[in-house]
Amino acid sequence: MYISYQNSSRSSVVNVDDPIVLSFDSHLSFLSYISSASELRQEPYVLETTVSGFSKKPIVSMKSCFCLSLSESIAFHKLPNLETVAVITKAKGANAYSWDDRRDFLCFGFLVVSELFRGRGFVEVRDFGVPDTVKSISWCGDNICLAIRKEYVILNTANGTFSEVFPSGRVSPPLVTSLPSGDLLLGKNIGVFVDQNGKLLQTERICWSEAPTAIVIQNPYAIALFPRRVEVRLLRSPYPLIQTVVLQNIRHLVKSNSAVIVDLDNSAHVLFPVSIGAQIVQLTASGNFEEAIALCKLLPPEDSSLRAAKESSIHTRFAHYLFENGSYEEAMEHILASQVDITHKRRPGIIEKATSEGTEEVISDAVGKSKKSNKGHGVILPLNSGAREMAAILDTALLQALLHTGQSGAAVDLLKGVNYCDVNICEEILMKSKIYSALLELFKSNSMHHEALKLLKQLLEDSKSNQSKTDVTELFSPELIIEYLKPLCRTDPMLVLEYSMLVLESCPTQTIDLFLSGNISADLVNSYLKQHAPNMQGRYLELMMGMNETAVSGNLQNEMLQIYLSEVLDLHAAQSAQQKWDDKDHPPERKKLLSALESISGYNPQTLLKRLPRDALYEERAVILGKMNQHELALSIYVHKFYAPDLALAYCDRIHESISYLPSGKPSSNIYLTLLQIYLNPKKSAKDFAKRIVALGSFKLGGVFVLMDET
Numbered sequence: 061m062y063i064s065y066q067n068s069s070r071s072s073v074v075n076v077d078d079p080i081v082l083s084f085d086s087h088l089s090f091l092s093y094i095s096s097a098s099e100l101r102q103e104p105y106v107l108e109t110t111v112s113g114f115s116k117k118p119i120v121s122m123k124s125c126f127c128l129s130l131s132e133s134i135a136f137h138k139l140p141n142l143e144t145v146a147v148i149t150k151a152k153g154a155n156a157y158s159w160d161d162r163r164d165f166l167c168f169g170f171l172v173v174s175e176l177f178r179g180r181g182f183v184e185v186r187d188f189g190v191p192d193t194v195k196s197i198s199w200c201g202d203n204i205c206l207a208i209r210k211e212y213v214i215l216n217t218a219n220g221t222f223s224e225v226f227p228s229g230r231v232s233p234p235l236v237t238s239l240p241s242g243d244l245l246l247g248k249n250i251g252v253f254v255d256q257n258g259k260l261l262q263t264e265r266i267c268w269s270e271a272p273t274a275i276v277i278q279n280p281y282a283i284a285l286f287p288r289r290v291e292v293r294l295l296r297s298p299y300p301l302i303q304t305v306v307l308q309n310i311r312h313l314v315k316s317n318s319a320v321i322v323d324l325d326n327s328a329h330v331l332f333p334v335s336i337g338a339q340i341v342q343l344t345a346s347g348n349f350e351e352a353i354a355l356c357k358l359l360p361p362e363d364s365s366l367r368a369a370k371e372s373s374i375h376t377r378f379a380h381y382l383f384e385n386g387s388y389e390e391a392m393e394h395i396l397a398s399q400v401d402i403t404h405k406r407r408p409g410i411i412e413k414a415t416s417e418g419t420e421e422v423i424s425d426a427v428g429k430s431k432k433s434n435k436g437h438g439v440i441l442p443l444n445s446g447a448r449e450m451a452a453i454l455d456t457a458l459l460q461a462l463l464h465t466g467q468s469g470a471a472v473d474l475l476k477g478v479n480y481c482d483v484n485i486c487e488e489i490l491m492k493s494k495i496y497s498a499l500l501e502l503f504k505s506n507s508m509h510h511e512a513l514k515l516l517k518q519l520l521e522d523s524k525s526n527q528s529k530t531d532v533t534e535l536f537s538p539e540l541i542i543e544y545l546k547p548l549c550r551t552d553p554m555l556v557l558e559y560s561m562l563v564l565e566s567c568p569t570q571t572i573d574l575f576l577s578g579n580i581s582a583d584l585v586n587s588y589l590k591q592h593a594p595n596m597q598g599r600y601l602e603l604m605m606g607m608n609e610t611a612v613s614g615n616l617q618n619e620m621l622q623i624y625l626s627e628v629l630d631l632h633a634a635q636s637a638q639q640k641w642d643d644k645d646h647p648p649e650r651k652k653l654l655s656a657l658e659s660i661s662g663y664n665p666q667t668l669l670k671r672l673p674r675d676a677l678y679e680e681r682a683v684i685l686g687k688m689n690q691h692e693l694a695l696s697i698y699v700h701k702f703y704a705p706d707l708a709l710a711y712c713d714r715i716h717e718s719i720s721y722l723p724s725g726k727p728s729s730n731i732y733l734t735l736l737q738i739y740l741n742p743k744k745s746a747k748d749f750a751k752r753i754v755a756l757g758s759f760k761l762g763g764v765f766v767l768m769d770e771t
Contacts, residue, residue, distance in 0.1 A: 134168060150184070156197040158204070167204050169194025188220050198236040200244050201256030207234030212246050214257060225254055237275040237282070239295070245275065245282065266299045276315040278333060280354055283320055285313040290322055290331070296354050305331065340370055349378035372398045388465050451480035459486055459498075468495050475501035483508070500544070509548060513559045516541050520562065538563035542570050549578020556580065557588045564589075564596050572603045586616055598623040605660075614662040621663050624653040625671055625680075632676055643676050643702075650680075657683040678702045682711070691715060692734050699738050708735055 134151035137144055148166075151157070157168035169190065196207035204215040205225075212225040212234065225246065237245040243261060245251045251266035268291065272284035277295070281302065284291045287310060292303040305322070312323035322329040334342075336358050343352035352374050359367040375398035382391035455474070459481050462471040475481065475498055483506050490499040496519060503512035520538060541563050545556045556578065564571045575585050582604060589597040601620035604612050627649045635641040646654070657668075657680060665687040672681050678701050685694040691711075698708035715731045 134166070156194050158198045160199045165199070167197060167199065169197045169206065186217070186220075188215060191222075196234045196236045198238050198244065200238070200254075203256050205236050205244050205246070205254075207236060212236070212254075214254075223257070226252065235272065235275060237277060239277060240279050245277075251275075251282075266293060268293075274313045276313055276320060278315065278320055279358060281333075283313065283315075283331070285310055285322075294351055294354075296351065300351075305329075337366075340374070344374055344377065347381065349374055349381065353378070368399075375399075383464075448480060452482050455479045455481040456485055460489065463489065463493060463495065463498075468498060471495065471498045472501055475505055479505060481505075504544070509544075509552065509555060512544065513541065513555070516544060517559070517562055538567045539570060542567060542574050545574060546578060549574065549580055553578070553580045553584065554588075557585065557592075561593055564593060564600075568596065568599050569603065572600055575600070576604070576607060582612070582616055586619055590619075598627075609660075612662075614664065617660050617663040618667060621653070621656055621660065621668060622671075624649070624656055625668060628653050628677065628680075629671070629673070632673065636676075641676065643678060653680060654683060657687070661687075663687075679707070682707075686711065686715075691731055692738070695731075695735050695738055699735075700742065 134148045134154065134157060135144060136146045151168050154168040157166065159166055165185075190206065190208060192208040194206055194208055196205075198205045200214060203217055206213050206215055211227045213222045214225060215222055235246070237251075239245055239253075243256065244254050245266070246254060251268065253261040255261055266282065268284055270286060272286055272291070274285040276283050280295050282293050282295050282299075284293070288306065288308055290305040290307065290310070290313070291301060292305075293299050293301055307322060307324060307329060309325045310322055311325065312321075314321040314323065319333065320331040322331060333339075336355050340352045340355050343349070343355065353371060356367050356371045356374065359370075375394040379391040379394035379398065382388075382394065459471055459474060459479075462468070462474065481502060483502065486502050487499065490496075490502060496515065500512050500515060503509070503515070520541065523537070541559060545560060548556050556574070557580070560571050560574060575582075585600065586597060589600055598620060601612070601616055601623070604616065605620065631647060631649050632641055665684045669681065669684050669688075672684075678697050682694040682697040682702070685691075685697070694711060695708050698704050698711060712731045712735055
């Protein structure tokens with residue numbers, strides 16, 4: 061909208077309230093709406109009246125509500141009939157003034173004097189000596205800001221002292237603009253903010269395109285006047301340019317309560333602000349969230365509910381925008397400021413409630429109560445209850461947020477505790493992201509142990525084949541499978557045995573320690589190894605014996621000796637086929653078997669004796685017969701077959717030192733007499749040997765005759 065009027069080189073708009081007052085040299089014209097209105101509107105204006113010769117000289121400036129003119133002096137006139145209220149003759153020659161609406165104080169400046177008057181009778185309060193011409197004057201709280209010489213100063217009205225702010229420069233006239241906060245905007249092409257004491261408020265500056273001739277404040281905007289345009293900037297760092305209005309021959313810029321008048325040579329343009337609500341919508345849509353939030357503060361008090369809703373919505377959208385662009389901490393600040401129902405803050409209570417529901421179900425199942433029987437005593441909620449569903453949504457979203465922000469460690473911690481993450485969704489995300497440690501915890505927390513162990517198996521195979529990434533190779537070792545299996549020993553021993561086969565060969569000690577510490581039945585372990593890993597059965601039994609021999613049953617001792625004997629028999633068969641077997645040689649396999657036969661006491665010797673060949677392993681046979689207390693037979697083998705008198709004597713020494721007794725009931729010291737009888741009567745001892753050995757079932761009869769013939 062614009063207002064046209066008769067061209068005059070001295071015309072200007074001096075008031076933009078109702079009515080609009082125009083000044084033409086020393087004349088005044090009043091314009092008003094055709095329809096009654098209390099503020100500027102986009103409606104036609106008509107000339108209401110003209111007052112000719114209102115002042116002797118052209119009016120320099122006017123202030124609205126009442127008419128305050130500055131020509132030869134300062135005069136106050138009451139609107140609308142222009143009744144003179146007061147004339148301050150002392151203001152003759154004043155070149156600048158400022159009115160304080162809050163306290164009804166007037167200050168004006170002369171060449172070297174600044175005067176202070178108070179309204180309601182306009183009593184002079186005080187005058188201050190100023191060191192130079194006052195170029196500009198403005199209230200700054202209870203103090204006055206002056207532009208004198210080439211600098212801005214703050215005049216303390218209480219004590220009359222001056223404090224320098226900063227130089228104003230010599231090129232352009234100084235410019236002082238009061239802000240709604242009571243602070244000031246000083247400077248020209250670069251605007252500086254100072255408080256009521258002249259202290260710089262912030263490091264930011266408003267950088268205009270050039271030095272403006274006037275600035276008015278239409279909160280939250282600063283509107284600056286330039287010769288051919290008007291610039292609108294937001295009064296918020298970084299003070300962006302919001303709008304530029306291009307006009308020619310601009311003379312004045314005047315602020316109204318609801319608009320801004322731009323005065324040209326022969327017309328005036330009214331700049332109506334877009335409604336705050338519409339501005340908020342536009343700014344939000346264009347992504348200027350901070351400006352939109354700032355405008356929400358300007359909504360009228362009667363729209364408090366609307367303001368809260370808009371602020372919450374904008375904070376939420378701003379948080380989403382920041383989150384998508386990686387500004388996670390700032391995003392969370394806006395989430396908190398949105399005052400929405402923040403599920404994350406409620407997580408402990410939701411998880412506790414969901415867990416409580418699950419506990420009630422377990423108790424109900426344990427005591428055999430149905431849900432119907434609990435009617436009237438509190439209903440047990442189903443697994444898909446509201447709290448459980450809320451917990452699932454919460455934990456799934458929280459896990460996604462942690463992964464999206466690169467906090468995989470926090471995601472693992474979340475899954476280690478009580479959680480209700482959606483397994484299918486989270487499994488897909490974690491697998492795609494290759495965050496296997498978190499995926500393992502997801503499986504574990506949902507008792508999906510088969511899936512977890514299959515994943516570990518695959519990762520272990522990838523590590524061995526060098527097909528996986530370096531970080532996976534370093535993280536997933538055989539020991540990790542053992543650690544995963546430890547808690548399962550009591551609850552699922554067969555699962556432990558199944559997957560322990562993956563690491564038994566590479567980590568035998570740790571795996572067997574797993575079996576022992578997990579209290580898995582040794583017979584069960586031995587049976588499983590015998591079927592699925594026979595090559596590791598002996599190692600397991602060896603370690604069992606080494607850790608706690610007394611805890612190993614006779615059955616397991618027999619198993620171990622049978623394994624040792626099988627190894628020796630295989631060696632005997634192979635070397636006999638090559639005609640390399642020597643019964644007096646002691647390869648490692650025979651040494652191990654002989655040591656076990658002598659040191660272990662809980663095995664069944666007869667089962668071993670039946671497996672011995674008739675023409676070999678005589679020393680093993682002698683040891684076994686000794687375990688059966690068949691000392692005479694054992695000595696006969698040492699003497700007549702093995703031809704080892706030293707071994708026979710050593711055998712007697714061992715028996716003598718022991719506390720064992722012969723079947724005849726004679727003390728063990730008679731063993732030496734038995735050895736002597738074998739030497740003195742070899743044929744009789746051979747016959748006795750044949751009879752007794754057949755009775756023991758060690759040989760077939762043909763084998764006995766071989767022994768007898770050879771003796």
